[in-house]
Amino acid sequence: MSRTLQLAEQLISRPSITPEDAGCLELLAQRLSHLGFHCERMDGGPDHFRVHNLWAVRRTGLPQAKTLIFAGHTDVVPTGPVEQWSYPPFTPTYHDGKLFGRGASDMKTSIAAFIVALEEFLAAHADTPLDIALLLTSDEEGPAHDGTKTVIQALQARQEPMHWCIVGEPTAVRQTGDMIKNGRRGSLSGRLTVEGIQGHIAYPQLARNPIHQAVPALTELASIEWDKGNAFFPPTSWQISNMHGGTGASNVIPGEVVIDFNFRYSSENTAESLKQRVKSVLDKHALEYDLTWSLSGEPFLTTPGDLVTAAQEAIRAETGLETELSTSGGTSDGRFIAKACPQVIELGPPNATIHKIDEHIVVTDVEPLKNIYRRLMENLHTRLRSASAEQGATA
Numbered sequence: 001m002s003r004t005l006q007l008a009e010q011l012i013s014r015p016s017i018t019p020e021d022a023g024c025l026e027l028l029a030q031r032l033s034h035l036g037f038h039c040e041r042m043d044g045g046p047d048h049f050r051v052h053n054l055w056a057v058r059r060t061g062l063p064q065a066k067t068l069i070f071a072g073h074t075d076v077v078p079t080g081p082v083e084q085w086s087y088p089p090f091t092p093t094y095h096d097g098k099l100f101g102r103g104a105s106d107m108k109t110s111i112a113a114f115i116v117a118l119e120e121f122l123a124a125h126a127d128t129p130l131d132i133a134l135l136l137t138s139d140e141e142g143p144a145h146d147g148t149k150t151v152i153q154a155l156q157a158r159q160e161p162m163h164w165c166i167v168g169e170p171t172a173v174r175q176t177g178d179m180i181k182n183g184r185r186g187s188l189s190g191r192l193t194v195e196g197i198q199g200h201i202a203y204p205q206l207a208r209n210p211i212h213q214a215v216p217a218l219t220e221l222a223s224i225e226w227d228k229g230n231a232f233f234p235p236t237s238w239q240i241s242n243m244h245g246g247t248g249a250s251n252v253i254p255g256e257v258v259i260d261f262n263f264r265y266s267s268e269n270t271a272e273s274l275k276q277r278v279k280s281v282l283d284k285h286a287l288e289y290d291l292t293w294s295l296s297g298e299p300f301l302t303t304p305g306d307l308v309t310a311a312q313e314a315i316r317a318e319t320g321l322e323t324e325l326s327t328s329g330g331t332s333d334g335r336f337i338a339k340a341c342p343q344v345i346e347l348g349p350p351n352a353t354i355h356k357i358d359e360h361i362v363v364t365d366v367e368p369l370k371n372i373y374r375r376l377m378e379n380l381h382t383r384l385r386s387a388s389a390e391q392g393a394t395a
Helices: 004-010 024-033 107-124 146-158 210-223 271-284 306-319 363-394
Strands: 038-040 052-056 066-073 091-096 098-101 130-137 164-167 178-180 186-195 235-247 256-265 291-298 325-326 345-348 360-362
Touching: 004 024, 004 098, 024 038, 024 052, 024 107, 024 130, 038 210, 038 306, 052 146, 052 291, 066 363, 098 256, 098 271, 098 363, 107 130, 107 363, 130 363, 164 306, 178 306, 186 210, 186 271, 186 363, 210 256, 210 306, 235 325, 256 271, 271 291, 306 363, 360 363
Parallel strands: 066 130, 066 164, 164 345, 178 325
Antiparallel strands: 038 052, 052 130, 091 098, 098 360, 178 345, 186 256, 186 291, 235 256
16 A cells, blocks of 8 residues: 555545544544754644644755645534445444545645645655645634634734745546646625515515515526636636525515625636625615625636646656646635645545535545646756856856
8 A cells, every 4th residue: 555545544544524633633634743943833822712723844944945845724614424335434344446535635735735745745855955844724624713714814923935835625426636726716605685575575665675675676686797718717606695685474475585695706706896886786776785795715827837837747648638727616725825835736546525425535546646746846946956056157
């Protein structure tokens, strides 16, 4: 059995449901300390929701050094009904060429691949000019208030250099390496409360039905083309997720209706521009309303450059695939890292079973992932070496 799978098993066996870490970070810090990493716990959050964070960094002290960050999360989503699993969710189990367990795809195998790739790379390149760091949290699947977000803010405050970042989220579709994320859409949620006047349904003239009033405005919002997207992002979408109104009685006009909605938006829009357009529609329909907003992430994009190229070359060399660049899917902690790090990509295993009953990873996807991470570091190492040599030749 490969060392990557052995470490993945150790991590999967720890029931680290958000915000629990269940000892994952301690295990990883031990491995990293042996490689010369300085490991710093940066835990946070209230006592009833304590979040576990690790910042581990190995700096070379070389003037030409640049920093590559591996980022990920040790927490996993709840298992759901345990009796519906084919195997116990926190007992790593192999069957039919697959490794089953909660976190197998999202994203404990990626973390295991990070560590083993680092061990192999540093064994071959102990004198590398590549500074390497890991940022790991137990609060990615939950509120994400006291995890990567707060660690990045602290690192920015002390001016830690950050140049490249690989987030180990599961990004592949059919085979490791067939897709990487070079950005993500923004996510903006709203809660709209439209006020009416409650009354007897037989006397509508004495009441005001907020559902009837809201529907024309909602229909208009649903029909708007918010933008056309661009070369990297699909068009912005607006969707209603919940609508609540009424007392439960069939003969009462409700006094209010509450609508939850969400924008997944491209870089062609901003949160403020979307807010203003929604407000203009609501005002046009003369609604009496209250509207609150929640911005969970702004869009970010890494255009082709050193990091994307290094990843493409590593994937091609290991798998023969020409990887697809994509910004589809939900949000990730990349949205926080991109505020401090100019180049961020997400690169991980297939995502078909994430958050599902019987989450698993195909065993043949594991070693290629570790090798891609190692080759990617080798590519960046070579670029730094070449750049340094060129500078020396022209000095």
